[in-house]
Amino acid sequence: MLDPRRNPPQEVYVWDPFVRIAHWALVIAVAIAYLVEAPRALHVYAGYAAAALIAARIAWGFLGTGHARFAAFVYPPRTVFRYVRDLLHLRQHERYTGHSPGGGYVILSMLGLLAATVLTGIAAHGRWLDGWETLDAWHEGLAYAALGVIGVHIAGVLLRSFVYGQNLVRAQFTGYKRP
Numbered sequence: 577m578l579d580p581r582r583n584p585p586q587e588v589y590v591w592d593p594f595v596r597i598a599h600w601a602l603v604i605a606v607a608i609a610y611l612v613e614a615p616r617a618l619h620v621y622a623g624y625a626a627a628a629l630i631a632a633r634i635a636w637g638f639l640g641t642g643h644a645r646f647a648a649f650v651y652p653p654r655t656v657f658r659y660v661r662d663l664l665h666l667r668q669h670e671r672y673t674g675h676s677p678g679g680g681y682v683i684l685s686m687l688g689l690l691a692a693t694v695l696t697g698i699a700a701h702g703r704w705l706d707g708w709e710t711l712d713a714w715h716e717g718l719a720y721a722a723l724g725v726i727g728v729h730i731a732g733v734l735l736r737s738f739v740y741g742q743n744l745v746r747a748q749f750t751g752y753k754r755p
């Protein structure tokens with residue numbers, strides 16, 4: 577028998593360049609949109625960049641390949657529940673090469689809430705409707721809801737990295753990960 581500590585499993589290629597570049601570009605765009613209030617134009621341009629990245633990522637979820645496809649990381653609720661329960665008890669569930677069952681819905685929630693944030697931002701900015709002030713309030717509320725889920729995302733990434741002994745953040749740069 578191979579000793580797994582001396583012979584760690586070979587790394588496998590998981591994240592294509594689009595996933596990696598879009599992820600870190602989205603982090604930068606969203607961070608600028610949150611942090612910059614003035615000049616307003618910078619907020620709006622960062623928001624547009626986030627909008628383009630979100631749209632491209634959603635398309636890639638259908639058209640892309642392998643672990644990037646939505647179909648590859650949406651699991652039945654029962655699997656999600658057990659995975660999260662075990663993770664919170666610092667116990668390993670089955671090992672997943674791509675996104676985990678818990679991560680799948682967190683990713684969909686982030687993409688959904690950020691898409692709604694940019695759409696209400698664009699509509700309020702353009703003052704499309706008479707009630708644009710209401711849209712503005714929605715825009716802000718959705719942005720903070722997204723921020724809450726982003727907090728869960730980062731905590732989940734760190735917890736899974738710890739419990740499963742995988743450096744997930746490094747993998748999001750290199751594309752390679754231990755299964």
Ligand code: HEM
Nearest residue numbers: 606609610613620623624626693694697698701712716719
């Ligand atoms: C993920 C992207 C975005 C995030 C996280 C975000 C977040 C926020 C937040 C938290 C506020 C309220 C705080 C403040 O007044 O600065 C705000 C205001 C605003 N955002 Fe965004 N935003 C995003 C994208 C956009 C986009 C794409 C547009 C327009 C094209 C936009 C237009 C505006 C406008 C016009 C306001 C000011 C409303 C007012 O006058 O009070 N935002 N945004």
Ligand code: HEM
Nearest residue numbers: 595599603606674675676679683686726730733744745748
């Ligand atoms: C604005 C903040 C963030 C947003 C909106 C965000 C969004 C996302 C999205 C949409 C994915 C899915 C990637 C894909 O399949 O295309 C993802 C994955 C990932 N993110 Fe983030 N992220 C944010 C911040 C961060 C930060 C700060 C870290 C580092 C601690 C991080 C680490 C990761 C990792 C490691 C994955 C892959 C998870 C896995 O292996 O299953 N993210 N993120």
